[in-house]
Amino acid sequence: MARGGDDSALIASARAGSDLAFGRLVDRHGQAARNFARRLAANPADGDDIAQEAFLHAWTRLGDLREPERFRSWLLAIVWRKAREGRRAEARRGRREEAFASVQPCDTGMAGEAAMAAARALARLTVEQRGAIALCLAGGWTHQEAAEILDLPLGSVKSHIARGRARLSELLQGQDR
Amino acid sequence: MTDDDLIHALGALDAPAFDADFRAGVMARGARRRLVREVLVGLVLLTITVPALAFSGPALGEAGRVLGETLAPVLVAGLVVSGLAWQAYRYLDRGLTRAG
Structure with missing residues (x-):
């Protein structure tokens, strides 16, 4: 399914070397990539960094994209891999999972407290649950699309969503009290 | 909590619909990375070419x-340094972007 409109012309121009065309792709898909990355990462700043890395990777690999109309799902799959690579690197550096919960709001205009509460709750989910919840619940992707982006079996995605939703609900209600 | 409540809570992490700084960051990082890559490729080519010249010295x-x-x-040392520099560059690049 195409998301964000038809990108074929922009992708063709970007492949031909147009920076302007790639910039337009960043404009079109930047929010989706950042939203997904922010829900996967330790904090919004790390999420934005992952999203930028994903765009840079996509820029150099545009030639590998076989279905230009699926640019967004291809990009989100890159975000997912970058987020997981980042987490593995953090693990190698010996950071503890608890550090994930030390969230600091960074963007002006963001409701800092609400963002911290959401990020803290997400931090308590597994990364697969976060990915599935971010795509299907917050991003409006179907389970099948999420399974392709996350490279997981459909049944696993459904299970991650069900468990993640229940856990997230519990955690957010706990924070309200 | 309903799905709408959860979506509302997760929405607190949303990025703005359009952010010129984010786009500028991607483009700047892309340009820097491309420049560094081209310099490194040049160094590698020199590293291969110059010893070849040395071996063919009598002919030249x-x-x-x-x-x-x-x-x-x-230049052989340069090849090693280039590899290290690339890793250092990638590390610093992230810092530069954030600082910007």
Whole structure:
């Protein structure tokens, strides 16, 4: 399914070397990539960094994209891999999972407290649950699309969503009290 | 909590619909990375070319031999340094972007 409109012309121009065309792709898909990355990462700043890395990777690999109309799902799959690579690197550096919960709001205009509460709750989910919840619940992707982006079996995605939703609900209600 | 409540809570992490700084960050990082990559490729090519000149010195004359013998060790070291520099660059690039 195409998301964000038809990108074929922009992708063709970007492949031909147009920076302007790639910039337009960043404009079109930047929010989706950042939203997904922010829900996967330790904090919004790390999420934005992952999203930028994903765009840079996509820029150099545009030639590998076989279905230009699926640019967004291809990009989100890159975000997912970058987020997981980042987490593995953090693990190698010996950071503890608890550090994930030390969230600091960074963007002006963001409701800092609400963002911290959401990020803290997400931090308590597994990364697969976060990915599935971010795509299907917050991003409006179907389970099948999420399974392709996350490279997981459909049944696993459904299970991650069900468990993640229940856990997230519990955690957010706990924070309200 | 309903799905709408959860979506509302997760919405607190949303990025703005359009952010010129984010786009500028991607483009700047892309341009820097491309420049560094081109410099490194140039260094690698020199590292291959100059020792080749040294070996073919007799055919190219004394100047070719001297040039090759003088520069080859430096450029071989350059290849190693290039690899390290690339890793350092990627690390610093993230910091620069955030600082910006």
